[in-house]
Amino acid sequence: xxxxxxxxxxxxxxxxxxxxxxxxxxxxxxxxxxxxxxxxxxxxxxxxxxxxxxxxxxxxxxxxxxxxxxxxxxxxxxxxxxxxxxxxxxxxxxxxxxxxxxxxxxxxxxxxxxxxxxxxxxxxxxxxxxxxxxxxxxxxxxxxxxxxxxxxxxxxxxxxxxxxxxxxxxxxxxxxxxxxxxxxxxxxxxxxxxxxxxxxxxxxxxxxxxxxxxxxxxxxxxxxxxxxxxxxxxxxxxxxxxxxxxxxxxxxxxxxxxxxxxxxxxxxxxxxxxxxxxxxxxxxxxxxxxxxxxxxxxxxxxxxxxxxxxxxxxxxxxxxxxxxxxxxxxxxxxxxxxxxxxxxxxxxxxxxxxxxxxxxxxxxxxxxxxxxxxxxxxxxxxxxxxxxxxxxxxxxxxxxxxxxxxxxxxxxxxxxxxxxxxxxxxxxxxxxxxxxxxxxxxxxxxxxxxxxxxxxxxxxxxxxxxxxxxxxxxxxxxxxxxxxxxxxxxxxxxxxxxxxxxxxxxxxxxxxxxxxxxxxxxxxxxxxxxxxxxxxxxxxxxxxxxxxxxxxxxxxxxxxxxxxxxxxxxxxxxxxxxxxxxxxxxxxxxxxxxxxxxxxxxxxxxxxxxxxxxxxxxxxxxxxxxxxxxxxxxxxxxxxxxxxxxxxxxxxxxxxxxxxxxxxxxxxxxxxxxxxxxxxxxxxxxxxxxxxxxxxxxxxxxxxxxxxxxxxxxxxxxxxxxxxxxxxxxxxxxxxxxxxxxxxxxxxxxxxxxxxxxxxxxxxxxxxxxxxxxxxxxxxxxxx
Numbered sequence: 001x002x003x004x005x006x007x008x009x010x011x012x013x014x015x016x017x018x019x020x021x022x023x024x025x026x027x028x029x030x031x032x033x034x035x036x037x038x039x040x041x042x043x044x045x046x047x048x049x050x051x052x053x054x055x056x057x058x059x060x061x062x063x064x065x066x067x068x069x070x071x072x073x074x075x076x077x078x079x080x081x082x083x084x085x086x087x088x089x090x091x092x093x094x095x096x097x098x099x100x101x102x103x104x105x106x107x108x109x110x111x112x113x114x115x116x117x118x119x120x121x122x123x124x125x126x127x128x129x130x131x132x133x134x135x136x137x138x139x140x141x142x143x144x145x146x147x148x149x150x151x152x153x154x155x156x157x158x159x160x161x162x163x164x165x166x167x168x169x170x171x172x173x174x175x176x177x178x179x180x181x182x183x184x185x186x187x188x189x190x191x192x193x194x195x196x197x198x199x200x201x202x203x204x205x206x207x208x209x210x211x212x213x214x215x216x217x218x219x220x221x222x223x224x225x226x227x228x229x230x231x232x233x234x235x236x237x238x239x240x241x242x243x244x245x246x247x248x249x250x251x252x253x254x255x256x257x258x259x260x261x262x263x264x265x266x267x268x269x270x271x272x273x274x275x276x277x278x279x280x281x282x283x284x285x286x287x288x289x290x291x292x293x294x295x296x297x298x299x300x301x302x303x304x305x306x307x308x309x310x311x312x313x314x315x316x317x318x319x320x321x322x323x324x325x326x327x328x329x330x331x332x333x334x335x336x337x338x339x340x341x342x343x344x345x346x347x348x349x350x351x352x353x354x355x356x357x358x359x360x361x362x363x364x365x366x367x368x369x370x371x372x373x374x375x376x377x378x379x380x381x382x383x384x385x386x387x388x389x390x391x392x393x394x395x396x397x398x399x400x401x402x403x404x405x406x407x408x409x410x411x412x413x414x415x416x417x418x419x420x421x422x423x424x425x426x427x428x429x430x431x432x433x434x435x436x437x438x439x440x441x442x443x444x445x446x447x448x449x450x451x452x453x454x455x456x457x458x459x460x461x462x463x464x465x466x467x468x469x470x471x472x473x474x475x476x477x478x479x480x481x482x483x484x485x486x487x488x489x490x491x492x493x494x495x496x497x498x499x500x501x502x503x504x505x506x507x508x509x510x511x512x513x514x515x516x517x518x519x520x521x522x523x524x525x526x527x528x529x530x531x532x533x534x535x536x537x538x539x540x541x542x543x544x545x546x547x548x549x550x551x552x553x554x555x556x557x558x559x560x561x562x563x564x565x566x567x568x569x570x571x572x573x574x575x576x577x578x579x580x581x582x583x584x585x586x587x588x589x590x591x592x593x594x595x596x597x598x599x600x601x602x603x604x605x606x607x608x609x610x611x612x613x614x615x616x617x618x619x620x621x622x623x624x625x626x627x628x629x630x631x632x633x634x635x636x637x638x639x640x641x642x643x644x645x646x647x648x649x650x651x652x653x654x655x656x657x658x659x660x661x662x663x664x665x666x667x668x669x670x671x672x673x674x675x676x677x678x679x680x681x682x683x684x685x686x687x688x689x690x691x692x693x694x695x696x697x698x699x700x701x702x703x704x705x706x707x708x709x710x711x712x713x714x715x716x717x718x719x720x721x722x723x724x725x726x727x728x729x730x731x732x733x734x735x736x737x738x739x740x741x742x743x744x745x746x747x748x749x750x751x752x753x754x755x756x757x758x759x760x761x762x763x764x765x766x767x768x769x770x771x772x773x774x775x776x777x778x779x780x781x782x783x784x
Contacts, residue, residue, distance in 0.1 A: 003049040003101040007042050007186075018044040019122030019182040024328050032305055037298050038324045042117070042186035043105045047124060049098055050157060050181050059092060064177045067166065078163055086158040094150060102153065102185075103146045109187060116144045116188040116262075119152035120327070121159055124180045138162070141220060142188060142262045142271040153183040189326065192261035194318035195286045196221035197231060199295060200331055201303040201310045208492035208564065209309060211249065212236040212296045216287045218277055219259030221313055221326070230254040232285050236296035237563040237631070245632045248292055249563050250488070250556040253542050256282050283541040291316065294323055302328050345450040348463040354439050355407070357432035358715065359455030360418040361773045364448050364464045365405030365427045371441040375399065386447055388439050392417040400424060405447035407435045407457055410712055422771045424487070429455030431712035471776065474498040475783035480767035481775055482569075484746055487513060488557045491564035494772050498779060501568035501635070502561060503694065503769020504746035507620060508575040510557030512585070515550055519616035521587025522546045532587050539586070547619070554623035562633040569635050571671060571694065571746075574620055576641040578603050599708060604642025604673075605652045614655065621659035628666065639671040639694055644678065649689045663691065671742065675699035680728040683735030693736055694769070697747025701725050720749035721756055733763045742766055754781040 010018055010026020018026070022044035029039045054060040063085050070081050094102075109115050120139040138159035140152040159165065160181045169176060189196075197216035202209040217224050217231040224231050233252040241247035256277050263273040295314060302325070303310050309331040316323050345364040370385045372378060378399035381387055387403040389396075391410040400406060400420050406428040408417050421428035427449040429435075439445060439457060446462040449455045480500035485491060486509025517536055525533055525546065540549035562570045578598035582588050591612070595601040602610075608617040627636045638661065643649045649672065653663065656670070663670045672679070672686060675696030679686055683693070697720045702709040704725050707717055719725075729745075736743035744767035750757035751774040760768060761782060770778055 001048050001052070002046055003098045004043050004045055004105045006105070007039070007044065007184075010044065016124055016180075017046050017048065017182070018184075019047065019124050019180070020329060021120060021122035021327055022182050022184040023122075025184065025186070028302065028305075028325060028328060032301055035301055037301055038322055040187040040189055040324050040326065041109070042184060044122065044185070045098075045102065045153060045183045047180035047182050053092070053094065053098070053157065054089075056092060056095075059088060060177070062088070063161070067176045070166075078166065082161055082163045082166060085161040089158040089161070090154055094154070099150060102150060106146055106149055106185060114145050116142050117149065118184075118186045118188050118326075119143050119149060119156060120184045120186065121156045122182045122184050123160060124178075124182075140271075141222065142192075149185060153185075156183040157181055186326070189315040189317045189324045190319045191221075191315035191317060192219050192259075194316045195219075196315035196326075197224055197287075197313075199299050199312045199314060201299050201312075202331060203235070203492045204331075206492035206496070208495065210238050210563065210566070211492070212238065212241075212299045214292060214295055214299075215254075216285075217254065217256050217259065218281060218286050219261050220272065221315060222260045222272065223258060223274075229256055229258055231256060232287065234287075234292050235560065236292065237559070237566075238300060239566060240563065240631050240633065241293070241296055241300065243632055246293075246626075246630045247296065248289060248556075249560045251285060251542075251552075253283070253285060256286060283538065285542050287316070291323060298323070298325060306330070344467040345448075346465040346467065347446075347448050347450055348465055350458065351446075351462060352459040354445065354457045354459055355429075355432040355435045356457075357407070357429040357435070357455050358418075359449035359451070360406075360421050360428035360430060361426070361449050361771075362777075363425070363427040363773070364446065364450050365403075366446040366461050367404045367444070369407075369439045369441060369443045369445045371436050371439065372399065373436075386445055388435050388441070390436060392420070396420075400426075405429075407432060407439065407447060409433055409435050410710075422484075422773060425490070425773065427455070429457060431715055432457070433712060471496065471498050474779055477761075477779065477782055479761050479765060479782075480744075481779055481782075482744070482746075482767050482769040483565075483775060484751075484769050484771050485561060486510065488560040489513075490772075491561045495564040497772060497775055499565070499568070499775065500767065501565050502570035503744050503767055504639075505558070505561050505570055505572045506576070507554065507558070507572060508577045508581070510554055511575055511577070512581075514553045514557050516586055517546075517550065518582060518585040518588040518591055519550060519619055520591040520613070521585070522550045522619070523615055524591075528587055528590060532590070535586060550619050551623045551626070554620065555626045558623060558627045558636060559631055559633055562627055562631075562636040565635070566633060567635050569637055571637050571639050572624065573639040573641050573673065573694075574608065574617070576604060597708075599702070599710065604644075605640055605648045606642070606644065608640075609648065609651045609655055617655070618659050621656060621661050625660050628668065634667060637669040637671065639673060640690070641673040641696070642675060642699070643672055643686070644676060646682065646685050646689075649686055653689050669742070673699075673746075674732045675703075675747075677704055677728055680732040680735075683732050684739065687735060687739045687741055690741075692742025693732055693744070695729060695732055695743070695745040695747060697725070697729075697745060697749040700728060700747070701749070704728060720747065721753060726759070729760070730763060733760075733765050736766075737764055744769060750778065754778050758782060 007026045007029050011030055012023050012027045015023040118141045143152045195216050199214040201212050203211050214234040215224055215231040217229050223229040231254040235250040237247045237249050258274050259277050260272050310328050311331045312328045313326040368385045369388050370381045371388045375396050381399050383402045384404045386405045388407045391408050406421050408430045418430050427447050444461050446458040482501050482503030483499045484504045485502050486506035540546040543549035579592045579595050579602045580598045583592040607613045627633050669691040671692050671694055672690040673696045674693035701720045707714045733743050746769040750768045751771040757778050
């Protein structure tokens with residue numbers, strides 16, 4: 001019987017003898033080192049040696065006897081039993097033969113010199129596809145010296161009987177006596193002055209398997225694994241990586257406030273210490289793009305070899321500068337999910353109606369109501385509370401993400417609160433008029449958007465029912481149904497819905513959520529007040545320059561959406577902020593005009609070609625070029641909003657060409673929003689300069705009927721089904737069909753009125769782009 005086995009001699013077939021973690025390390029050294037996956041060398045103690053150790057003095061029978069009679073509902077009993085078993089193990093000596101074999105293997109590491117190693121647990125029930133057992137047993141880092149290595153091994157054995165490990169086995173139905181443990185002794189990667197982290201070969205939240213998610217932080221990886229630090233996060237697109245193109249979709253800067261480094265050599269975790277990270281390091285990414293791509297390629301090789309999604313730990317050695325894989329195990333959460341569902345909601349009871357408004361979405365939310373009058377007080381809202389306010393703008397978006405539902409006094413169903421609520425997938429009721437006076441802050445409420453166009457805020461927490469509907473095997477349609485999307489954070493989840501791509505991705509949402517700075521503030525730092533200038537510099541410090549920050553964050557947002565739906569078409573609309581919305585961005589007040597009615601003012605194409613904004617527009621063009629040219633995400637296409645005249649469309653096409661976006665080059669399509677009556681009335685002339693229309697029914701209805709779509713005072717008159725609006729829709733669709741050009745609709749109307757979607761289908765529209773919460777029901781309705 002062997003007491004120890006070198007990693008180089010192991011493979012997955014040795015799982016029962018050295019546990020999942022050590023078997024996987026051997027597998028990678030044996031099969032993946034030749035393709036560039038670097039794994040630190042080491043050796044494993046055998047499960048047989050562990051079992052022989054336990055058999056001394058009948059220790060195994062003693063342990064399993066007390067575990068079999070344990071009442072796990074009595075926590076004090078569980079704690080006492082765990083402490084006793086671990087103490088029995090720690091007080092039992094190893095055999096002389098075992099100690100000799102371990103010392104020999106350890107000193108063989110480095111020509112007889114004792115070096116620093118990691119002593120990690122590797123249970124036979126660990127790192128399995130159906131149960132990871134991750135973190136159930138202990139690991140000990142920065143261990144140096146034969147005596148301390150032996151003690152660490154004994155502590156690894158004892159950790160098989162911690163309270164959490166005992167309960168985990170019981171929960172998953174594993175027999176205590178059939179679970180063995182091995183200790184892996186692995187050369188320490190000197191990363192305490194470098195970086196380390198974890199990576200998954202899928203998105204951990206949505207399960208989207210076309211990306212690699214990489215977390216990184218300074219020092220040893222314990223800080224990330226144990227959740228002590230908010231790391232930097234990077235997302236890499238697999239298909240783009242395989243093409244040899246730049247493949248980093250997104251970078252997210254983490255606080256990285258502390259790091260774990262080596263302390264004095266020792267036999268326990270006291271050999272490590274936590275120290276603060278300097279402010280200068282915190283505001284920089286801890287790892288360069290080159291290393292991110294190297295790691296992603298290694299993750300891809302590991303996933304391809306194992307044939308499944310993987311959870312991988314890595315570190316960069318601060319001495320030799322090499323990237324090492326420390327362990328790899330199957331991912332056991334998202335990769336096991338089989339079916340995707342959507343949910344329908346049904347209210348089960350009634351109580352006093354506190355207020356009524358227009359419903360947004362079809363969900364039900366509930367919780368404690370919190371009235372917030374100003375975004376500066378947003379800290380008062382706790383997670384999953386109901387946000388009640390007068391109205392919202394982009395400043396409110398961080399708080400809106402926390403809410404279980406949103407209720408506003410003002411606004412129609414195309415206002416900011418409504419649009420953001422749809423993107424976030426939370427219910428909202430807008431235009432109540434009296435929400436902040438009828439609802440008491442701290443009151444429990446139920447927000448129901450599941451009862452048609454009217455939304456009701458009920459007193460108390462009412463019961464409701466959720467109905468799951470599978471999204472597979474959807475019926476065929478004669479038209480394309482696409483998704484309206486602005487928030488890149490939702491892209492990986494929403495791509496699971498049945499869809500034919502993205503009909504509208506709003507750049508302004510990406511700017512407000514991921515950038516938050518006015519583009520002219522980026523380009524004119526010297527004109528900013530000192531305080532704002534310093535804030536801009538701090539916020540953009542992780543990038544080469546403020547300008548590069550703006551371009552790259554916009555590129556990251558667009559590439560995330562394009563990659564999520566690749567290879568299906570994703571149409572990105574240039575930013576369509578109004579002047580009051582642009583003013584809300586950092587530095588915006590320094591550059592934006594004061595307009596009485598921004599909805600009809602300085603927006604769309606007029607803004608892009610103006611002398612005081614065309615340089616800002618160049619940033620959007622550059623970001624879009626990077627998505628298509630550098631990343632080869634040619635499913636991304638572009639759209640121009642709010643074009644008033646033929647002269648404007650000529651000028652904007654010429655300006656785009658000068659910025660490197662040439663219609664037809666590399667199959668680039670340039671579409672135009674058809675949202676002004678002039679666009680429909682002169683459709684044939686506009687279509688000479690673009691590849692098709694996407695109809696914006698919100699603005700088209702507003703301008704046809706002569707009403708402010710954000711005003712609750714005339715909200716009842718806002719109806720896209722009005723005959724005048726439908727006549728213009730008919731003109732636009734007919735002109736596109738006659739010119740053999742694309743025509744779709746991305747406005748709110750088809751999401752709210754399935755019968756209008758049916759009418760559009762009968763008119764011959766090519767695609768309808770819907771809000772995510774209505775695509776299933778509209779799809780099924782049209783299929784009838």
